Structures are given as C-alpha cells and as structure tokens.
Amino acid sequence: MDIRQARKHFWDYARGVLRGHPGVRIQRGVKLDGPGTYDLHRGSMIAAGAQVYVGPGATLTVEHGAKIGIRNIVNVASGVAIGSGSELSWDVQVLDTDFHRIYGADGTARPHTRRIILEARTLIGTGSIILKGVTIGTGAVVGSGSVVRRDVPPQAIVAGNPAEVVGHAESWGP
Secondary structure (H helix, E strand, O other): OOHHHHHHHHHHHHHHHHOOOOOOEEOOOOEEEOOOEEEEOOOOEEOOOOEEEEOOOOEEEEOOOOEEOOOOEEEEOOEEEEOOOOEEOOOOEEEOEOOOOOEOOOOOEOOOEOOEEEOOOOEEOOOOEEOOOOEEOOOOEEOOOOEEOOOEOOOEEEEOOOOEEEEEOOOOOO
16 A cells, blocks of 8 residues: 555545544545434445435444445435445445335325345445345345345346346455
8 A cells, every 4th residue: 555545544534533433434525414323333434425314213334344335325214234345336326215205095105214234245336226125135236227126135136127136146356
C-alpha cells in the first residue's frame, strides 16, 4: 500500500469514528440519515456517494467484510441485513418499502414494508434493485440491472426483470 492509499484509508476510518462507528470505513460524500438503528460492524465499508436512510424503529445491519457500493441507495423502513463478505456494486438500490400504502377493494391496506436479508457472500450487480421482503441466499449472485422481487436460493445466479435463476455459482471473487 502506497502513502496515498494509506492516507485515504486513514480518512475513511476517521469518518467512521467521527460518525460513531469505529472500525467502519466510510468514504467521502456518504449520507447516513434517519432516526433508526445503524448496526455497522467493524470491517464493513460504505463507499463514496452512498445514501442511506434508516427510519424510526428500523435497523440496518452491515456485517464484517460487507460493502455498500458507490452511489447506492439503501432505504430502510423495517430492516435490512447485509451479511458478511457481501458486496453491492455501484448504483444499487435496496428498498424494503413501497413508500406508500396500497388499498384493496375491501379498503384494507396491504403491507408496504418487509425486511430484506442478504446472507453471507452475496454479490449484487451494478444497477440492480432489491425490493421488500426478499432474502438472497448465501453465495448468490444478482446480475447487473436485475429487479429482485422474490427470494433467491443460495449459490444461484439470477438476472433480468423480474430476476430469474439463470445458473449456479460455487463461489465468486475478483
């Protein structure tokens, strides 16, 4: 690691400490907003330009080694959990709410928020959207531009709108 990179890492960790999350790398331009609970584990990272809102009574959990990518939008109304070693590429949206209520013919409101769980070592491709109530299984890969509205099995590769299983991944990495 050269001196320039060391300096950048220092400031990323300093931002984490200053925001009350020691051991978490928070890059420049990150917005952490809302009255909810931020459970950011040591060794996690939030990349430049990410916008995170955690609403009242909601919890965002980001485990060790997980990364929220550049310009991601994470909106938490009930709960989002990002498992260890998971990575969200750039321009990903994670939305556990519809932001509004929808009423049926009988006048009853449909649920407008449900928890999202990304298990360990999930990889979410560029520009993907993860919708409310989804669980993405351990080691699964979501292809770029996918809209995930249903659960993804462990080690599955999904792609498309709506996302469908297109393959199987034993592992992934750079």
